[in-house]
Amino acid sequence: MLLLAAVASAAFAVAIVALGDDARLGCALNAPVDPAYQAELVGPIDLERTSYQVAITRDGKPIEGAKVCATLAMTGMEAMGVSDAAAETAPGTYEVQISFQMSGRWEGNILIAASGERPVEVPLKIVVS
Ligand SMILES: [Cu+2]
Numbered sequence: 001m002l003l004l005a006a007v008a009s010a011a012f013a014v015a016i017v018a019l020g021d022d023a024r025l026g027c028a029l030n031a032p033v034d035p036a037y038q039a040e041l042v043g044p045i046d047l048e049r050t051s052y053q054v055a056i057t058r059d060g061k062p063i064e065g066a067k068v069c070a071t072l073a074m075t076g077m078e079a080m081g082v083s084d085a086a087a088e089t090a091p092g093t094y095e096v097q098i099s100f101q102m103s104g105r106w107e108g109n110i111l112i113a114a115s116g117e118r119p120v121e122v123p124l125k126i127v128v129s
Pocket residue numbers: 074077080102
C-alpha cells in the first residue's frame with residue numbers, strides 16, 4: 001500500500017514536470033481536493049481572451065513557486081476542453097494560455113503542486129460570456 005502510494009506520487013511529479021515542456025499533454029491527473037487551497041481566474045472571462053491570470057492561495061495567502069495546471073471543459077461537452085500548464089508571473093499569480101471556444105458554463109480544476117506539498121486540485125466552475 002505504501003509502495004503503491006509512493007509510485008503514484010512519483011508518476012505524478014514526472015507528469016507535472018513534463019507539462020512545463022508540453023502543455024498539450026494536459027493535466028488530467030487526479031489529486032485530492034483540499035479546501036485550504038483557492039484558485040481564481042482573474043478578470044472577465046470571455047471569448048476574446050487567450051490568456052488568464054490565476055490567483056492561487058492557501059488559507060488566503062499567495063502560494064509562490066508552485067507548479068500549476070488548469071483543465072476546463074464545457075459543461076456537458078467534454079470534447080470541448082482546454083488545458084495548460086501555468087507560469088508564475090507575480091508572487092502567487094500564474095498565467096495560463098487558454099481560450100474558450102464557446103460561451104456558457106465550463107468546469108474543471110486547477111491542479112496545484114506547491115513546493116514540498118502533495119498535489120491538490122481546486123474544482124472550478126465558471127461562466128464564459
Ligand atoms: Cu460547447
